[in-house]
Amino acid sequence: MKIAVVGMGPGGWDKMTVEAQRALEDCDVIAGYSVYIALLQGRFPEKEIITTPMRREEERCRRAVETALTGKRVAMISSGDAGVYGMAALLYEVAGDYPPIEIEVIPGVTAACSGGALLGAPLTHDFAVVSLSDLLTPWERIEKRLSLAAEADFVLCLYNPASHRRPDYLARACEIVLRHRSPETVCGMVRNIGREGENAQILTLSELKDAQADMFTTVFIGSTATRVIGGKMVTPRGYLQREARP
Amino acid sequence: MKIAVVGMGPGGWDKMTVEAQRALEDCDVIAGYSVYIALLQGRFPEKEIITTPMRREEERCRRAVETALTGKRVAMISSGDAGVYGMAALLYEVAGDYPPIEIEVIPGVTAACSGGALLGAPLTHDFAVVSLSDLLTPWERIEKRLSLAAEADFVLCLYNPASHRRPDYLARACEIVLRHRSPETVCGMVRNIGREGENAQILTLSELKDAQADMFTTVFIGSTATRVIGGKMVTPRGYLQREARP
Numbered sequence: 047m048k049i050a051v052v053g054m055g056p057g058g059w060d061k062m063t064v065e066a067q068r069a070l071e072d073c074d075v076i077a078g079y080s081v082y083i084a085l086l087q088g089r090f091p092e093k094e095i096i097t098t099p100m101r102r103e104e105e106r107c108r109r110a111v112e113t114a115l116t117g118k119r120v121a122m123i124s125s126g127d128a129g130v131y132g133m134a135a136l137l138y139e140v141a142g143d144y145p146p147i148e149i150e151v152i153p154g155v156t157a158a159c160s161g162g163a164l165l166g167a168p169l170t171h172d173f174a175v176v177s178l179s180d181l182l183t184p185w186e187r188i189e190k191r192l193s194l195a196a197e198a199d200f201v202l203c204l205y206n207p208a209s210h211r212r213p214d215y216l217a218r219a220c221e222i223v224l225r226h227r228s229p230e231t232v233c234g235m236v237r238n239i240g241r242e243g244e245n246a247q248i249l250t251l252s253e254l255k256d257a258q259a260d261m262f263t264t265v266f267i268g269s270t271a272t273r274v275i276g277g278k279m280v281t282p283r284g285y286l287q288r289e290a291r292p
Numbered sequence: 293m294k295i296a297v298v299g300m301g302p303g304g305w306d307k308m309t310v311e312a313q314r315a316l317e318d319c320d321v322i323a324g325y326s327v328y329i330a331l332l333q334g335r336f337p338e339k340e341i342i343t344t345p346m347r348r349e350e351e352r353c354r355r356a357v358e359t360a361l362t363g364k365r366v367a368m369i370s371s372g373d374a375g376v377y378g379m380a381a382l383l384y385e386v387a388g389d390y391p392p393i394e395i396e397v398i399p400g401v402t403a404a405c406s407g408g409a410l411l412g413a414p415l416t417h418d419f420a421v422v423s424l425s426d427l428l429t430p431w432e433r434i435e436k437r438l439s440l441a442a443e444a445d446f447v448l449c450l451y452n453p454a455s456h457r458r459p460d461y462l463a464r465a466c467e468i469v470l471r472h473r474s475p476e477t478v479c480g481m482v483r484n485i486g487r488e489g490e491n492a493q494i495l496t497l498s499e500l501k502d503a504q505a506d507m508f509t510t511v512f513i514g515s516t517a518t519r520v521i522g523g524k525m526v527t528p529r530g531y532l533q534r535e536a537r538p
Contacts, residue, residue, distance in 0.1 A: 053405070055309065063401060064306035064313070103531050127405040127415075134413035136531050138521045149522075151409035153401045155309060159299070159373040163397035167380035169373075172428070172437055174420040174446060182530035183417070191418055191444045198440035199433070200420060275384045276395075284428035285349050285382050 047147045049114045050121045051137055053154020056240030057085045061160070066152050069121050077110040077132075078102075078123035085125065085241070094118070100104040101181075107133065107140040114147055127156035131177055131205060161236035161264040164246040166278025168234060168266045171221035172200055178215045179206040192219055196226035199270060201281055204265040208258075216265065220255035223267055227251060232268040233281045235259065248279050293393045294366045295360045297383055302486030303331045307406070310318035312398050315367050323356040324369035325349075325467035331371065331467065331487075340364070347427075351384040353379065360393055372400035377423055377451055403413040404449040407482035407510040410492040414480060414512045414526025418446055425452035426459045438465055447518060447527055454504075466501035469513055473497060478514040480525045481505065494525050509524020 050069040055061040062070075070076065070090065077096035096113065097201040107122070109180065114120040122235055124132035134151045162169045174195040178188060195202055202223065207216040224229075229252035237260070239247045249257065251267060259265060272281040296315040297368045301307040315440075317324065322329065323342035342359065344352040353368070361367040371377035380397045387393055408415045420441040424434060441448055448469065454461040469477075475498035483506070486494065495503065497513060505511060518527040 053401075053409075060310035060314070061308065061411055063301065063309050067310070068306070086345045127401070127408075129405060129408040129413045129415045129527065130419075131416060132413070134409075135526045135528050137415035137496035138413060138524055138526045139528055142522060149524075151413065153409040155299075155373070155401055156405055159375060159399040162375040162381075163299075163399040165376070166498040167375045167384060167397065169375045169421075170381035172420070172422045173376075174418070174441065174444075175415075176418045182533075187445070188394075191446065194440045195420065195446075198420075200437065200441075217534055233347075238467045247441060248351055266472075276388060278384055278395075280381045280384045282381050282385055287428075 047114055047117070047118065049110055049137065050150045050152055051132070051134045052083060052121050052123050052152045053132065054082065054123050054125050054167035055155040056157060056160040057125060058240040060087070061155060061275060063154065063239045066154055066169060068236060069152050072119065074118040075113050075120045077120055082123045082125050096179045098286045101291060103133065103136055104140060107137050110137070111141055111144050111147060111218040115144060127154045130156040130175070133169045133170060151171055157205060157239060157264040158186045160239045162266065164236050164239060164244070165234040165248065165266060165278045168201055168268060168272060168281050169203070170283045171269060171271060173203055174200040175203045175205065177205040178208070178219055180212070189222060193225070196223040199269045201269045202267040204267070207263055207265045209261050216257065216259045217255050219249060224251060227270065231280055232274055234266040235263055237263045239264065248274060293360055293363070294365065294396060295383065296369050296392060296396045297354055297374040297380045297397055298326065298398045299378065300369050300371050301401040302403065303371060304486040305335070307401060307486045307536050309400065312400055315398055318365065319367035320364040321359050321366045322369060323366055328369045328371050349379065350386060352443060353383050356383070356389050357387050357393060361390060373400045374398060376402040376421070403510040404453060404484060406485045407485040408512065410482050411480040411494065411512060412483060412526045414447055414514060414518060414525045414527050415449070416527045416529045417515060417517060419449055420446040421449045421451065423451040424454070424465055426458065433454070435468055438468045439466060439471070442469040445515045446516055447515045448513040450513070452507060453509055453511045454506050456528045461494055462503065462505045463501050466497060470497060473516065478520055478525055480512040481509055483509045485510065
């Protein structure tokens with residue numbers, strides 16, 4: 047009895063790892079949020095699908111575990127990585143209520159990496175990943191993390207920067223970072239990574255504060271070392287700076 | 293004229309994305325650190341190889357750019373992701389000294405994700421990635437980042453936790469984190485992800501302080517929310533905790 051939790055990467059069949067593709071090909075049942083199922087573009091018409099809407103994640107995991115316990119091979123999909131804000135943790139939590147079942151996590155390319163690749167190379171130095179969704183995290187904790195990460199001069203990568211219910215969260219996050227960083231700080235926004243309408247934009251932190259984001263956007267805020275080089279957002283690792291030292 | 297910077301993932305052909313495999317298959321020349329070239333296990337005997345030792349990264353990039361400018365298709369490989377402490381940034385910097393050349397970054401699964409998958413699901417909430425290598429970063433800056441990230445209650449993922457020249461850096465990092473977190477904090481170490489000798493271990497922060505790491509190790513330090521569930525390192529996202537709220 048086994049469930050595979052599969053990180054699909056940003057979307058697009060060839061942006062998955064070969065082992066992730068194999069897990070989807072080899073399973074009997076695919077479980078996932080309907081938007082992720084749609085990314086498969088009807089590739090597996092013969093397979094059983096378990097899908098629940100957003101905010102019904104626990105039910106999705108329970109149905110996946112119960113189905114796997116009947117002997118079917120279940121693959122539960124997450125976009126990006128299976129672990130980074132993904133379904134793997136909830137599946138471990140829920141599985142504790144059932145007879146033992148093996149959970150295999152198959153990692154994927156998370157938006158920090160796929161979005162970073164579109165912008166250039168923003169994550170070549172230390173970085174912090176923060177979700178601005180306060181559905182499951184008190185906003186005060188998010189604010190504290192943003193403030194300390196900005197003080198630490200991390201490059202920041204923001205997931206879930208906005209939604210209909212919280213259109214101003216990105217602006218609030220930028221205001222916090224602006225207490226520690228220049229308005230000219232190099233930032234980037236990517237949207238629909240690896241999907242139709244893919245888009246990458248480089249802008250300053252003060253411009254980012256007024257920018258429109260949605261739930262398909264990933265945001266990058268540079269460190270004090272981040273530069274625009276050749277039209278790309280680049281955080282130098284320091285190789286050339288080392289050469290330049292006396 | 294184009295160079296592809298290819299993230300190979302942890303190692304192992306089927307842990308690469310399909311587009312990364314295609315970039316390696318389609319190129320004339322593969323450039324990379326000798327350890328990464330070895331991960332290809334002689335798969336491309338017909339291709340030209342450009343390799344330089346560690347600390348000769350700038351030369352490697354210059355030779356890759358100069359080769360691409362002769363019209364050859366060059367793929368430069370990084371283990372993990374192409375951007376996360378990878379070669380993409382240096383390539384952008386170096387390419388500025390030459391006639392225009394297109395750089396395509398093909399992302400891969402970084403050790404935070406591939407190592408996290410082996411341990412369970414440690415990165416389901418906000419996290420920070422810090423390299424303990426002080427080759428290119430002053431140790432004081434690393435210490436400050438560790439301290440602020442610990443205060444912010446990020447899960448921490450440490451790259452390059454030790455080397456022959458700095459065997460005690462992991463212990464020093466743990467001491468900094470211990471000022472903010474309990475000695476019982478759930479931690480994890482993974483070694484040789486996706487390669488021969490792959491190994492994952494869960495331990496407490498006080499045990500981690502005395503543990504042996506090397507340059508093939510990735511270290512995870514849990515947040516205050518991280519738990520051992522079913523023998524795995526799991527940071528709950530909060531779905532079940534939300535259900536439990538009155």
